[in-house]
Amino acid sequence: MHGREIVSRCRNGSMNLSFDTIIAGSGLAGASAAFVLSENERVLVLDARQPGSGASGVPLGLVSPLMARRARPVWRMEEAVRSFHYVLEESKASSRFSACGVRKPARSSEQAIEFKDAAMKWPHHGSWFEPEPATERWPHLFSKYGVLDVMSGGIVHMPDYCQALIRAARERGAASKSACSIEAWEDRGDHISAKLSTNEELTARRLLLCLGEGYTEFPELHALHLHPIKGQWIRLTSPDDLKNSVAVSSRSFLAMDDEGIVVGSSYEHVYSDLEPTEAVITMLHKEACLLVPSLEGSTVIDAGAGVRVTVPEVRLPMLGPLPGRKNVWVFTGLGAKGLLMAPLLARELPKFFAKPSAIPREISVNLHS
Known part of the structure; x- marks a missing residue:
């Protein structure tokens, strides 16, 4: 164990440790919460594997304030972007972020209209390029219908960021x-006791469950109606003539570093295991070649998979105390927006702990229980 240890009592030779908050999970949600809360609280972070595992274990991820097929802003976009950069700088993790922007090539004339509209509404985040100037600027990129350049976006080295x-x-x-x-x-009214896989029993003021796929192990969490989605990714070799940094968001995303180009991710609502499959590897490779044609001759050098937890219908995170539990909280459901949503909500956790009614209704556990 690293960091502060507070011994409350020993019983049968087993040490009990007291904390303000025990955080279960150290992906984007758990790591962000740990960093923010540790400024003023005694915090313990647990992970069944290591920080930046599971869905947060994809080698690279994209920060893009304008997302999805219509390039609409993420929830509370301006605050989310500010919070991301605040946490990035305060944690001294800036080297894990490449502020190279993110390109969104339109796949149809209809989508081009949506992207132009986004650039007009949010010009400090996005600029629209018609096909000819887009080709001149990004010759490697498919740009038949034009490209939306999300200037405020970039690439994050995901596991390194969580570990930082x-x-x-x-x-x-x-x-x-x-x-x-x-x-x-066990929620005992004024504190919780938690049993760990190491047979330790710890006490804390509260438990914060930042679980990805692990939530399925707890029947009490099934009532929240969370939805797990398997996402596979691959890493491709990078062609020698591909000089510009590649950060592309479309049906899939492409992100480039010194080791190659990461392509992700599949959206598998039904799956039997978390192993990469040949069919999806082939699909992701083909999608990458559509976006960057010079990848046609690239080779798959790595592949992996994880589970993103989503909240159906609202497509927003879920945060708050479990129904009937005062001191057991959940912070999950980040989906594909975790890099922006995690720091935004982590910074508000102290306020929410003090006043749960301050949690916005659209992300509250009570909306879904």
């Missing part, structure tokens, strides 16, 4: 344990 947040939290005094998970909890 946990390191920064430890520097503030937080404790962390890898290869350790929550097995059970």
Whole structure:
């Protein structure tokens, strides 16, 4: 265990540790929460594997304030962008972000109209390029219908970013344990007790569940109607003539670093395991070639998969205490917007802990329970 340890009592030779908040999970939500809360709280972060695993384990991810097929702004866009950069800088993780912008090539004339509209409404985030100037600027990129350049976007080295947040939290005094998970909890009114996979029993003021696929192990969380989606990714070799940084968002995303080009991600609502499959690897490779034709001769050098948890219908995160539980909270459902949603909501956790009624209704657990 790293960081601060507070011993409350020993029983049968087993040490009990007291914290303000125990955080289960250290993906984007858990790592962001740990960094923010550790400034003024005694925090313990647990992860069944290591920080930046699961869906947050994809090597590269994109920050893009204008998302999806219509390039609409993410929820509370301006605050989300500011929060991302605040956490990035305060945690000294700026080297994990490449502010190269994100290109969104239109796939049809109808989508081009949507992208032009987005550029007009949010000019400080996006600029529209008609096909000819787009081809001149990004000759490697498919641009038959034009390209929306999301200038405020960029590439994040995902596992490194999560690990940097946990390191920064430890520097503030937080404790962390890898290869350790929550097995059970009890809400005792003024605090919680939690049993870990290591057979330790810990006490804290509250438990914050930032679980991805792990939420399925707890029947109490099934009532929240969360939806897991398997996402596969691949890494391709980068052609020698591809000089410009590649950061593309379309049906799939492409992100380039010194080791190649990461392509993701599939959206599999039904799956039996988390192993990459040849069919999806082939599909992602073909999609990459449509967006960047010079990748036709590239080779797949790595592949992986994780599970993103989403909240059906609203497509927004879920945050708040479990129904009937005062001190057991969930912070999950980030979907594909985690890089912007995690720091935004993590910075508001102290306010929400003090006043749960301040949680916006559209992300509240109560909306879905």
